Amino acid sequence: MSESKLSFFQTVVAFFDEAARLTSHSPLLLHQIRACNSVYEMNFPVKFGKDRYEIINAFRVQHSHHKVPVKGGIRYSEMVNEDEVKALAALMTYKCALVEVPYGGAKGGVRIEPRNYEPDQLERITRRYTTELVKKNFIGPGIDVPAPDYGTGAREMAWIFDTYSALNPGQIDAAGCVTGKPVEQGGVRGRTEATGRGVFYGIRHVLSYAEDMKKLGLSSGVEGKTVVIQGLGNAGYHCATSFYDAGAKIVAIAEYDGAIASPAGLDPREVQEHRKATESILNCPGSQNLNSSQDALEYECDILIPAALERQITGENAPRIKAKIVAEAANGPTTAEAEQILYQKGVMVVPDVYMNAGGVTVSYFEWLKSLSHVRFGRLSKRFEEASNLSILNTVERLTGQSLSDEEKSQVIRGADEIDLVNSGLEDTMINAYDNIREVMHSTEGVDTLRMAAFVLAIDRVAISYMQLGIFP
Numbered sequence: 001m002s003e004s005k006l007s008f009f010q011t012v013v014a015f016f017d018e019a020a021r022l023t024s025h026s027p028l029l030l031h032q033i034r035a036c037n038s039v040y041e042m043n044f045p046v047k048f049g050k051d052r053y054e055i056i057n058a059f060r061v062q063h064s065h066h067k068v069p070v071k072g073g074i075r076y077s078e079m080v081n082e083d084e085v086k087a088l089a090a091l092m093t094y095k096c097a098l099v100e101v102p103y104g105g106a107k108g109g110v111r112i113e114p115r116n117y118e119p120d121q122l123e124r125i126t127r128r129y130t131t132e133l134v135k136k137n138f139i140g141p142g143i144d145v146p147a148p149d150y151g152t153g154a155r156e157m158a159w160i161f162d163t164y165s166a167l168n169p170g171q172i173d174a175a176g177c178v179t180g181k182p183v184e185q186g187g188v189r190g191r192t193e194a195t196g197r198g199v200f201y202g203i204r205h206v207l208s209y210a211e212d213m214k215k216l217g218l219s220s221g222v223e224g225k226t227v228v229i230q231g232l233g234n235a236g237y238h239c240a241t242s243f244y245d246a247g248a249k250i251v252a253i254a255e256y257d258g259a260i261a262s263p264a265g266l267d268p269r270e271v272q273e274h275r276k277a278t279e280s281i282l283n284c285p286g287s288q289n290l291n292s293s294q295d296a297l298e299y300e301c302d303i304l305i306p307a308a309l310e311r312q313i314t315g316e317n318a319p320r321i322k323a324k325i326v327a328e329a330a331n332g333p334t335t336a337e338a339e340q341i342l343y344q345k346g347v348m349v350v351p352d353v354y355m356n357a358g359g360v361t362v363s364y365f366e367w368l369k370s371l372s373h374v375r376f377g378r379l380s381k382r383f384e385e386a387s388n389l390s391i392l393n394t395v396e397r398l399t400g401q402s403l404s405d406e407e408k409s410q411v412i413r414g415a416d417e418i419d420l421v422n423s424g425l426e427d428t429m430i431n432a433y434d435n436i437r438e439v440m441h442s443t444e445g446v447d448t449l450r451m452a453a454f455v456l457a458i459d460r461v462a463i464s465y466m467q468l469g470i471f472p
């Protein structure tokens with residue numbers, strides 16, 4: 001079958017098979033890792049008015065039970081289908097392995113266009129979907145833990161938590177049944193921003209390897225780099241603000257209804273304000289509209305960040321991509337055929353399985369918080385500050401020098417929850433990239449970051465299965 005005809009799931013399987021050939025695991029074990037363990041399709045009625053019902057089609061796929069709970073977001077989109085959810089669930093397995101969070105992969109999808117529903121209608125759909133998951137034991141802090149994805153956010157996660165709690169009265173760890181909750185509902189600070197911020201930490205680290213950047217004709221460092229972002233949603237917006245704050249120039253932004261550009265650079269916060277006021281990014285002051293949303297992908301830039309949906313960079317438009325780095329904030333934005341073309345053009349593709357793993361990393365932190373019932377830093381912040389102050393007082397006494405009050409408060413400050421979350425996220429993104437890069441340089445036949453990421457993930461999942469004693 002020609003690569004452009006491959007479905008999303010078949011594309012993920014093709015990447016897996018290519019990488020699997022470079023490992024030494026048995027065909028049986030590889031078969032077990034590749035296959036989706038459980039696929040649950042549901043159709044349920046939701047009543048919206050006196051005589052108005054709709055039958056909603058939805059899915060939850062648990063790709064791998066090598067570790068439990070399984071974990072993965074819930075997507076609301078009218079393009080949701082079984083193949084897509086299976087692909088996204090499989091990517092979650094490899095992603096969790098890469099960032100060493102102890103989960104198997106899963107994903108959920110509800111086939112609706114959320115823009116066509118009022119909030120109270122979305123609430124009914126979300127609560128009924130959760131009830132369906134509870135009925136089949138497809139949700140729970142130790143079973144399967146959803147999170148936000150395309151078309152969902154903290155609001156939907158709060159509804160899921162509330163529905164699950166109502167159906168499981170007295171379950172003390174109920175808050176661990178879902179992540180991405182509002183902070184007031186047991187969420188963790190920094191989760192909303194985590195996917196976009198993780199993309200930033202990852203790319204900043206990629207850019208720090210001067211020798212790799214030299215091959216691409218780029219200098220190291222984020223400052224002054226030109227960036228194009230497709231999709232100003234959760235992943236894209238927080239990614240854009242992180243790059244903007246670090247001195248990169250956001251030269252174009254694409255949304256579903258069109259794209260805008262400015263060679264002088266766009267301020268993503270201003271674009272978002274304009275979008276809130278006018279319901280579109282188009283005609284934002286200080287920018288010009290491009291002919292189409294797709295034009296932004298081909299815009300001259302150093303870093304292209306697809307942060308919307310899968311299959312955006314294809315065999316058709318890949319030859320015209322001008323970016324030197326493609327940072328896959330979205331899942332599956334590059335087809336296998338496009339990947340080949342980009343490789344031949346010398347473009348570095350930083351793959352989704354690594355690039356957007358900041359979301360699940362901070363979801364893991366939130367899950368730990370939910371199970372421990374205590375805010376990160378609560379027990380240590382004041383103790384740290386007292387220790388730092390006593391060290392500082394000793395140094396001041398011994399040297400006869402003293403700091404200003406402002407310098408003093410900076411030096412003694414103990415870590416808040418957000419500091420710890422961001423520090424854990426940054427550390428995770430740096431370590432995971434170094435591990436993937438090391439595999440790329442040390443494994444014969446591996447010449448892209450995606451293949452290296454898959455080889456590493458397959459090895460880690462395989463070890464898990466072997467340690468369970470199921471496979472030799």
Ligand code: NAD
Binds near residue numbers: 233
């Ligand atoms: P979102 O719903 O918050 O935002 C998506 C944005 O893309 C929206 O603003 C939408 O209007 C826009 N969009 C849709 N079609 C477009 C098109 N053709 N061109 C340009 N823009 C378009 O979704 P999100 O959570 O940011 O997810 C985006 C991608 O990131 C998905 O692939 C998702 O799987 C991936 N991802 C998200 C998370 C997370 O924590 N939210 C984590 C990992 C991966």
